[in-house]
Amino acid sequence: MSVIEDLVQETEKCINCGFCESVCPTLPSKNYRAIYGARGRVFISKESLKEVKSHGRITLNIEDSIFSCLECYSCYYVCPAGVNPGRVSQMMRNVINRDPSRRKPVAEMIVSLIMKYGNPLGIREKMCSWARGIDFDDSSDTILYTGNMYQLMPYSSFLSKIEAKLNEKTIENMARLIKRNPGILKIIAIPDKIMMERMEKILLDIAFLLKSSGIKFRYLGKDEPYSGAFLYELGYLEEFIEYGKYIRDLFISKNVKNIITIDPHTHEAFKVLYPRYVDNFNFRVFYYLELVNIPLKKLDENLVYHQPCHFTMHEDFDIPSKFIGSIGNVILPERNGKSNFCCGGPAELLYPKLANSISTVRFKQLKEKNGNRIVTACPICFTNLSKDSTVFDIAELIYQNYSKKY
Known part of the structure; x- marks a missing residue:
């Protein structure tokens, strides 16, 4: 199946319910402009595909909408029709890039x-x-x-x-x-x-x-x-x-x-x-x-864990939380698991102001849990969320609490 065929199949499933907009991190940070939400991206992708089919090219100004998507997949897990707007955005980038004049x-x-x-x-x-x-x-x-x-x-x-x-x-x-x-x-x-x-x-x-x-x-x-x-x-x-x-x-x-x-x-x-x-x-x-297998000290600490989207949403991979739980009490923010809230990092390359806006929202969500420390398991998450001295990479946490060092 070609990228275009895959896109048509994915976008045609949309029933325009708007559930995806309730979890999309970019929408509120863009003042609720529809094209910067998950549903808006599916809609403009569908319209752009019609242009490709009839005229062989896209004329709509869709680049900022499509490239600002974080591909966190929060939208996918609330969609009753099984549409993945994050995947739609990723494939649409490939279609946009086929025209050199439209590349970022x-x-x-x-x-x-x-x-x-x-x-x-x-x-x-x-x-x-x-x-x-x-x-x-x-x-x-x-x-x-x-x-x-x-x-x-x-x-x-x-x-x-x-x-x-x-x-x-x-x-x-x-x-x-x-x-x-x-x-x-x-x-x-x-x-x-x-x-x-x-x-x-x-x-x-x-x-x-x-x-x-x-x-x-x-x-x-x-x-x-x-x-x-x-x-x-x-x-x-x-x-x-x-x-x-x-x-x-x-x-x-x-x-x-x-x-x-x-x-x-x-x-x-x-x-x-x-x-x-x-x-x-x-x-x-x-x-x-x-592969890490070492004895760890147990702390009387509440450790707020920000899960990486590429482990939680793209894969079902939860090893970091097991290590955090071996050291302290794992505390998850309200938006976690399949309803995770992205750190904003994927937008950093092209839209640093948007990335900072989203990371500020996420940092506030994490701080509201009143933990002793915030723990990340991704260098991009760590960089975007390091807004005070309570944020640690999981490797730092494990190293500090390797019991044989003491």
């Missing part, structure tokens, strides 16, 4: 850098500094694969602050300039130093937890490419498949058999998406907490 310049810049350098900012060589001094097992066929995600967040945070202060036209012109002259980004991409130290410490904690569990692994260092997840999420399916083949061939050449992932976006890409789209992507993929 910032997305084009990121895709170009990934395809050329194996990193969304073109700074792949800076992603492995955290691992200096660690003794890896270079004979192992298992790799610890960071996917560059934790390392990218300090840069993303800094660039988003700049982006939020500029108008859209200036941002687009900058993106076009950087796409033509990628070396510029290496000059202006300055990481948040405090966040960089924190992220590198989290990576060290993860490596320590795996080693303490008796897991032997190596790290590809400067040869480790970014996962490619943004390619899929931005609707560049053909590039995603091409990039997946590159990763497959690289791993085969490095004699990689097993991959340890450390974040939800990368885990989904390697466990679900690449095997679906890339032939012979036959690696065994583990999320690192599946």
Whole structure:
């Protein structure tokens, strides 16, 4: 089935009931403008498909509506007709991107850098500094694969602050300039130093937890490419498949058999998406907490857990909460599980103001539970929700409470 056929089939199921709008995080943050809600996205997708069928192209201005979708899938789990507006938005991005004149310049810049350098900012060589001094097992066929995600967040945070202060036209012109002259980004991409130290410490904690569990692994260092997840999420399916083949061939050449992932976006890409789209992507993929097996101290603390959408909505994967429960009392916000409320992070690349608005709402929901700490299990969630000192990555929590350290 083609993407167009799949879209037609999905959008035609909509009965226009509006249940999806009751849970869509972007709708209230966009002052309830209908096109920025789940139902609105399905409706304009349906109308756009009619245009494609009759005129061969889209004339409606739908890009901001479609690309601002977080793909959190909250809408899907309340839809009585079984429509997934998040999936509709993801597929519509692919349709939009077929017309070069309609592509988002910032997305084009990121895709170009990934395809050329194996990193969304073109700074792949800076992603492995955290691992200096660690003794890896270079004979192992298992790799610890960071996917560059934790390392990218300090840069993303800094660039988003700049982006939020500029108008859209200036941002687009900058993106076009950087796409033509990628070396510029290496000059202006300055990481948040405090966040960089924190992220590198989290990576060290993860490596320590795996080693303490008796897991032997190596790290590809400067040869480790970014996962490619943004390619899929931005609707560049053909590039995603091409990039997946590159990763497959690289791993085969490095004699990689097993991959340890450390974040939800990368885990989904390697466990679900690449095997679906890339032939012979036959690696065994583990999320690192599946392998961690250490004694933990029990605390008399209430730990408010923000579940990552890519674990809770896209997959049914709940290992992080088991570890949190081994340390303290797991407290979930009102919006949890299949009614989870996204951190806003997926909008950060293209719509930083929207992302901040949504993350502020989510942070308030988490703080209302009056827990001792807020715990995340995703670097994007961690970055977007770190609005005070009570927010921790799950690796930090586990490392701090590994009982044999005391």
